[in-house]
Amino acid sequence: MELAMVELLPAGFLALRAAAPYLAAAVALYVLVEQLSYLRKKGPLPGPSLVVPFLGSVAQMVRDPAGFWDVQAARARESGTGLAADFLIGRFIVFIRDSELSHRVFANVRPDAFHLIGHPxxxxxxxxxxxxxxxxxDHKDLRRRIAPNFTPQALSTYAxxxxxxILAHVxxxxxxxxxxxxxxxxxxxxxxxxxxxxxxxxxxxxxxEKARERFAKDYTLFNVGLMALPVDLPGFAFRRARLGVARLVRTLGDCARQSKARMRAGGExxxxxxxxxQETMREVDEAAAxxxxxxxxxxxxxxxxxxFDFLFAAQDASTSSLxxxxxALDAHPDVLARVRAEVAAVWSPESGELMTAEKIQAMKYTQAVAREVVRYRPPATLVPHIAGESFQLTEWYTVPKGAIVFPSVYESSFQGFPTPDAFDPERFFSEERREDVAYKRNFLAFGAGAHQCLGQxxxxxxxVLFLALFVSVADFRRDRTDGCDEPVYMPTIVPKDGCCVYLKQRCARFPSF
Structure with missing residues (x-):
């Protein structure tokens, strides 16, 4: 009877049942090799002793990104090493809390050391x-060509x-x-x-206008994909994000084409x-001649x-900082009062004029507030790099080839500075304190080295402009609830409640330009 039933089973099932012990052995061998490889790479670093096969700690990271990175920071701090190890989707990772070790990574971005990747x-x-x-x-030459984008004249045009x-939206x-x-x-x-x-x-x-609408939709797809699992298959957020980026790049490339024609024709x-x-076409024409x-x-x-790189750098980081x-201003009415007084001395909403570059430069305290916002809550808390080759980071630890390292600019922002947990713009305003100079190596929100942010x-x-305009035209009060200011990743850090405020017009006549 049993023999007759076996004969009725599909041949494929019988083959699978026969192969099951070998498959189980192969899986067990894979798990063992992966665990041993992880432990070898981890070496003396603090971190989990055992990891979930292939997935590692990704469930914790996706469920609670802030909590996951807090755990890494605590391990790095408590061990005294400034480093911590973990495992995410088949990749060994190293978290870097120590500012000087972060500088070592930023200073060694090259083919045989670290490659900046921006995202795993x-x-x-x-x-x-x-x-x-x-x-x-190649990188230096491109940065040289981009430099005219951020001259005082260009910044004045952008202002x-x-x-x-800003005024239209507010x-x-x-x-x-x-x-x-x-x-x-x-x-x-x-x-x-x-x-x-x-x-x-x-x-x-x-x-x-039509391109702007499509642009906004594609950028939303990109933002969602940044925080999704990297499954590049139809129907998944990561695939939609990748296709959205491709469309955005094509749109921006068409803008470059139109600008080339206009600049070549002598447009301002x-x-x-x-x-x-303008500068690019001069070089192109010289080469052609x-x-x-x-x-x-x-x-x-x-x-x-x-x-698109510029757009990504400017968009979400700026949203976080605003x-x-x-x-911060709501929580520190003394700071708010000083900003309002400084702005009022150089500009009024009823003036019928925009702020000039000279007036913006005159607002030294407001600039200090902006720098302190970026120090206190650096938007992009981590700057991922991948080790192209093994790299000796300390005397006692070598980052293995293929590891993803995460220098934490957030952790650096709270090292060295006196009373780092206090929001204190005076640290960047006071001539006596000058903490922007004394602790410059810990102010890493814009990176360091060859890839330091061009648009800082x-x-x-x-x-600065947002602060000056917003506090001049609006009275605001934060709707403070439990945990409202806990940082969450969106993908840069923002207040947990989305920064809920009550708003009321402050000026007698709202400016219109």
């Missing part, structure tokens, strides 16, 4: 044409655009708040404001890509990729 699966997500993946002279966009927030009478979370409105600011500053005249720069293409090929990295789609700035002055200017 960033190259696949961001695409090939991205500034963060470049090295050596006028920024002010118009005006809508005030109308919405007046109509509802309720507290509103400003994270998403800040993100929308920043997206319009970035679009207009970077490629303003070249985006149609009106946005960032114009300042960039000499019978040479166009300079490297002047292809439209390549430039689109680099512009939210934390509002929360633009980013700080944007925060």
């Amino acid at each position: 699966f960033g190259k696949k997500l961001f695409g090939e044409h991205n500034l963060i993946y470049m090295f050596g002279d 006028a655009i920024q002010q118009r966009v 005006g809508r927030w005030l109308d919405q708040s007046a109509a509802s009478g309720e507290a509103m979370p400003i994270r998403v409105p800040c993100r929308d404001m920043n997206l319009e600011t970035s679009q207009t500053v970077f490629v303003g005249p070249y985006l149609t 720069p009106e946005c960032l890509v114009d300042y960039w293409m 000499a019978g040479l090929a166009p300079p490297a990295h002047t292809d439209d789609e390549e430039i689109g990729g680099f512009l 939210c934390w700035a509002v929360s 002055r633009y980013a700080l200017n944007h925060l």
Whole structure:
């Protein structure tokens, strides 16, 4: 009877049953080899002794990113090593808390050491044409060509655009708040404001209204994909994000093409890509006249990729800083009063004029507040790199090839500075304290080394302008609830409640430009 039943079973099932012991042995061997490999790479570093096969600690990281990285920081601090190890989706990782060790990583971005990746699966997500993946002279040459984008003249052009966009959005927030009478979370409105600011500053005249709508949708897909599991299959958020980025890069590349034509025809720069293409077209034309090929990295789609890099750097980091700035000012009315007084001395909402570059530069205390916001809550808390080759990070530990290292600029921001847990703009304003100089090596929110953020002055200017305009036209009160200021990843850190505030118009006449 049993023999007859066996004969009725499919041959494939019988083969699978016969192979089951071998498959089980293979899985067991894989798990054993993976565990031994992890322990060998971990060496003396603190971290889990056993890891879940292939997945590692990814469940904890996805469920509670802030808590996961807090655990890494605690291990690094309590062990006294400044380092901690863990395992995520088949990859060995090293968390770096110590500022000097972070500097060692930033100072050694090169093919045979560390490669900046921006995201554990960033190259696949961001695409090939991205500034963060470049090295050596090629990278230096591109940064030289980008430098005209951030001259005082260019920043002055952007400041006028920024002010118009900020005021238009804040005006809508005030109308919405007046109509509802309720507290509103400003994270998403800040993100929308920043997206319009970035679009207009970077490629303003070249985006149609329809392109802007598609742009916003694709950027939302990208944001969702950043925080999703890296499953590159139809129907998954990561795949939608990757395809969205490809469309964004093509759109930005078309903007570069239009700007090239306009700059070659003698047009005046009106946005960032114009300042960039003005110099680029001069170099392209000089090369053509000499019978040479166009300079490297002047292809439209390549430039689109680099512009996307700028957009990503400016967008979510700025959203984070604006939210934390509002929360900090609400919690420190003395700081708020000083900012309002300083702004009122140089600009009034009823003046009918925008702030000039000279007036922006005169607001030294407001600039100190902006720097303290970035120190106190650095938006991009971690800067992932991958070890292209084994690298001796300390006398007693070598980072193995293929490991992903996470220098924590957040942890560095709370090292060295006196009373680091206090929000204290005076540390960057006082001539006696000058902590921006004394503890410069711990102020890593904009990175360090060859890949230090090119647009940091633009980013700080944007925060200063927002602070100056917002506090001048709006009275605001934070809707404080338990845990509202706990940092959550979106993908940069923001207050847990989205920064809920009650808003009311402060000025007699709202400015319109």
